[in-house]
Amino acid sequence: MKYQSFFWDFDGTIFDTYPIMVQAFMTALTRQQVSELELDEQEIYEVMRQHSFGTAKQQFSAEFSIDAERLEHDYRQIESQHIEQAQPFAGMLDLLQQLNDVGGTHYLLTHRNRSANQLLETADIKRLFADEVTSEQPFPRKPNPASLNALIERNGVKRPEAIMIGDRTLDIDAGHNAGIAGALFDPGRLIDFRSSQPEINVTNVGELKAALLQ
Structure with missing residues (x-):
């Protein structure tokens, strides 16, 4: 992997x-x-x-x-x-669990407040995350890489083995600004990916699963 x-x-x-x-x-x-x-x-x-x-x-x-x-x-x-x-995308819990089972580590990086953690807990997903940055911590917003760099540094993450996954250009740009790869999750193909050049570009959870588990 x-x-x-x-x-x-x-x-x-x-x-x-x-x-x-x-x-x-x-x-x-x-x-x-x-x-x-x-x-x-x-x-x-x-x-x-x-x-x-x-x-x-x-x-x-x-x-x-x-x-x-x-x-x-x-x-x-x-x-x-x-x-x-709100509900997680169909298949997302299974994907997160499979990545975790084969040695992957998950981190949350969101502009949302504690409601994100509440939703993750309700969906039995929170347990799969090792660390997080939410809006309640004083970091500039993506695509500024400060919050991502903080997670990387305090968890000893190896940048060549890391990837930022998100549905907008700013998520991919944040990843690249932090020196890691980016995966664009783009249902409906609404995002012009040419500016951010994500390493992975998918439209559904099945495609994302295939790309991340290979």
Whole structure:
């Protein structure tokens, strides 16, 4: 097996949280009198996937001439009430377990807060992770490699045997900025991978399993 240390993004990689995130965002928009008829669920999803929540906040608050900070406040409140409904991608627990069984070590690197750990615990996945960085630790956001470097250094990880797995360009860039490989997990083929050049580029858990276990 080429890789031994696996650094995982959470949203859209381990857990399929985007449906809940998009619905929370749409509800937050309607709280500022934006009509549901004006909203394109797929467009919101694509902006979040291809860029970030911050980009979605700025883009849609400008488009509808609403208060961006209130939009974020309402979104965070709504999302926190529903995020517990999120589930891991089908086959993800099995993949994590198989990698662990053959000597792999898992690390979590996410912009999400402690809710990520709560979801991992509920899904019986938390036990498979050796260490983590969440939003509650004072690191700059990806693609800055500081948080990834911290995990690598405090766990004595060998960089040639490590890979960052995520669903966005910034995840791959963070990995490369830290001197490790990157695996793009891209359901729907929404990401232009030419800029980040991931070592692995897949669209589903089955493909990811085949690539990581070889």
